[in-house]
Amino acid sequence: MSQPRPEVFSPEGADLEHPNVARVYDYYLGGSANYAIDRLFAEKALERYPFVRPAAMANRLFLHRVVRYLAKRGIRQFVDIGSGVPTMGSTHQVADEIVPDARCVYIDNESVAVAHSRILLEREEVTDKHAVVQADLREPDLLWSEVGRTGVIDLDQPVALLLIAVLHVTQPGPDGQDIGPQAVARYRDLLPSGSYLVITHGTDDDVPEHRKREMAEFGKMYDQSATPVLWRPHAEIEEFFGDLPLVEPGATWTPLWHPEESGANAPEIEFDTPNESVVWAGVAHKP
Template sequence: MDRPSWAPSDVDVTRPSVARVYDYYLGGSHNFESDRAFGDQTLRAMPDLPSILRDNRDFLRRVVRKLCALGVDQFLDLGSGIPTVGNVHEVAQAAVPGARVVYVDHDPVAVAHSRALLEGVPLTATVLADVREPDVVLDAVRETGLLDLSRPVGVLMIALLHFMHDEDRPRELVAAYMDALPVGSHLAVSHARADGHQGMRDAAAVYDQSRSPNPMRLRSAEEVRDLFGSLTMVDPGVVLLPRWHPDVVDDRNAGSEVDDDYPGFGGLGRRD
């Protein structure tokens, strides 16, 4: 397989990556043949997956705007992936010009493209680190000098925790981040659903049975709520993604015609 000029030399281009496959689903160009082959397998199991992922991006934009309205002006995007339209800094800085954003991912391709995108963009940074090591991540965030961790932070775990199985102790991971941050900090989560339509379960099976390094752990609404631990849920709690504060201005749908078996949840919690 030919190595694209933009691919870091230490990246195994023969093995699919969650971030690069996600980029492929959304029509991006920063993916390899292995990512596209894996993505095609998943799309055969769930042809409407790109639409679901666009809903996920809509949720991200809404939750960032909501946090800005609540007075949060600094964000930590964990598992941020490869840059695409409507990134956190674009949404946040449109609402609050001085908003600060640190992106974190463990995929060198995602980080390389984030850094290229953010070159010359003020009040933003990208960290190469594994989100499963919160102490390492938070130390790296401090080193950027961008976020003041004594003030409220909006932590974003968008389409992240369903790649963590129970043995990864995701609830404890969430607590490790939120306990390190002050009162008034928030956590936003989007998560694939265990009891939604069959397509999501079929797609998850592809991740489980393939060469993907990140098999999926689908969860129910109650299980997703449990990941927030002691955080106070912001109304309306954990709900189907398009039903979380729908925005009739720029969302493709405003949540009114979402099937009850829609395959993804979203929620926002606050540290009191």
């Protein structure tokens, strides 16, 4: 007999008529903060393109490793934009394992993700250390102001700005232009000295031919959703870092970035070759 699904909250304004990328991603990772419309979409995608789940999990494990890496190097503040719903180890949970004084603000523009994140923090009784903001990546100054308003993050001190698998689903601005590069350039300006910029981004650049075809078809599925995707080549992804120097080993596939920072109980995600993970990743430091 199957177990009942945990309660999924439906905040006012939530779009329940279309699959949402944050809730679908939650399903890929084994979470429960999703609706029937999201599960239908995700199951169809996984049936056709089974590479999606291990790619999503490898991306999540990269997040875990980068938080550990930066916490060990003195970073205590994390701003996680496009954080999605809390599943498979959230940023603050990983940071709290390493240091007792970590601070984290989650930002998402999807009301279900925001509601679940707030409930998680309340249940863990950590709202004095961590916070959640509903805001749009495409409005950097407003978003940054909201982060400061939480009182959790000191915006004059170094911050790790996390843009994990969000820039390939950034919706265009009112004029139809892709404003992702412009927005990220502004975030680079806003970051105080000593901060880090962390980015992962789906790409069909330098992947096996069969995977490139699958990604094109997979992208067309998202074109029918509320959140279409855009696969950028490596060079365009690396332009998001501007002239900030990259932390070794530079930009690379997610499984190859500091595997020594994997947690003791981290699942092993195996790919025939690293490029089958289809997510390009990098960490840059602002001197």
